[in-house]
Amino acid sequence: MEPGLAWPLSSEFWSNIMPNGRWKALPTWEQNFCFLYLINKRIIMKFKILILDDEQIVCNSLQRILENKETDIFTSRETAEARRIICEREIDLVLLDYKLKNENGLNFLKEIREEHPEMPVIMITAFGNVDLAVEAMKSGAFDFIQKNQEPEFIRFTVKRTLENLRLRKEVQELRKSCLEENNLPEIVTVSSAMQKTLELANEFAKTDVTILITGETGTGKNLVGNYIHAKSMRFHQAYVSINCAAIPRELMESELFGYEKGAFTGAHERGKKGLIEQANKGTLFFDEIGELSPDLQGKLLHVLEENKYFKIGSVEPSSVDVRFIAASNTDLEEAVAEKKFRMDLFYRLNVAHIHIPPLRERKEDIIILAKFFIEEFNKKFNKTINDFTPEAQRFLESLSWPGNVRELKNLLERAVLLKKDNVLRLEDFGDGQMKQKGYHKDETFPSMLSLDLNNPGKDNLLNTAQKMIIEQALDYADHNRSRAARLLKIPRTTLNFYIRKHEIE
Structure with a gap:
């Protein structure tokens, strides 16, 4: 027992909760209060249990046996409904019938293990034997009980499973608090x-x-x-x-x-x-x-x-x-x-x-990483940037990034630092940066025009093509008419004429 404490709390206990010895600075009453809080949190932790059995009488019986202030019980007679309940209710434990009416319970067990590997499953059956138990455990079941077993044994089996689950949740909470305390960086990816x-x-x-x-x-x-x-x-x-x-x-x-x-x-x-x-x-x-x-x-x-x-x-x-x-x-x-x-x-x-x-092999991560870094630098430099233009996005996606994520981060840090408004544009990366990285915006206008020449409609296809390519150029140039005119290699006055002609917004 630590000196002055009313409860037997070891140094190891407090080191887990507050690393680096900071718990020692707490007054005795605060240490005791923290202990009561943790105990209370442990007591009120509730678990959601799903009972899946094709016999309603079995579901009702197990529900009566297991229902208490620490559990919320859900029952189902079909796997389709069980899938919905698992997703919607965030189930903690499943009691699964070995032999369902229209499906093998082991198949559903394997499905649960694939979709929710951390979720414990207890198999239940009316036909208890060693071979069935071994088969269920090999398929990933946490435990195995018979329907005709004494209620106390069923409660004991479920309680032991929930205690294991409780311990894992507490470790996860402790790990989460340590991560937040140490302000560890995130790994941002969708690739x-x-x-x-x-x-x-x-x-x-x-x-x-x-x-x-x-x-x-x-x-x-x-x-x-x-x-x-x-x-x-x-x-x-x-x-x-x-x-x-x-x-x-x-x-x-x-x-x-x-x-x-x-x-x-x-x-x-x-x-x-x-x-x-x-x-x-x-x-x-x-x-x-x-x-x-x-x-x-x-x-x-x-x-x-x-x-x-x-x-x-x-x-x-x-x-x-x-x-x-x-x-x-x-x-x-x-x-x-x-x-x-x-x-x-x-x-x-x-x-x-x-x-x-490398970043060039996971292009889909470039934009999500860019948004993450922009948010980080907004806080650092007190900025309010919330978006970047399609042309700026194409610029970022077009590069090979030999310096990978570090290079992307450094480029965005400079751009955010010098930005005055809340939208990053292509020019915010600087002509020197674009030249250094071999990017020439006027040479990268994509060719995406697609027309159905067999269209039986009465529309003039030439006018349709003109309208489509002008809209595409305007979109690519972020609706900057001078830039769109340069892309199309026509005077701005000519572009304005076609915009009015085709009633382009």
């Missing part, structure tokens, strides 16, 4: 390639395996490393990042391993904690791991294999519990072939591999 990368990251986050992240510069390797840490069970511990290319080689060892008092001339009298020690219980991220010197590669390999390291000047090894994530924008396999990187270290790092696709 299928990046979604697959995040799915892989989520799977790796459940384990403590060493991960190698590869990708071009500016793709967000450190961000993905931070994402994995936040999704792992180490989320409330330190995430330490080191850029191997930014620290001189002669200083890298002391930065990484630290040193003892008097280890060398000029050493601090109290010694120094290395980054490995700082990351103990947490995650250590190595950016540009390929820049690590050969001698340090060997020492890092020893840490990975033995979970021990030597401080400079120490004769006794120190134990450490760290999750290692390494990143590189170069081909490490090629570096191994050229004897620039240790083969054994490469294989030890490459237990799990994540590749981040």
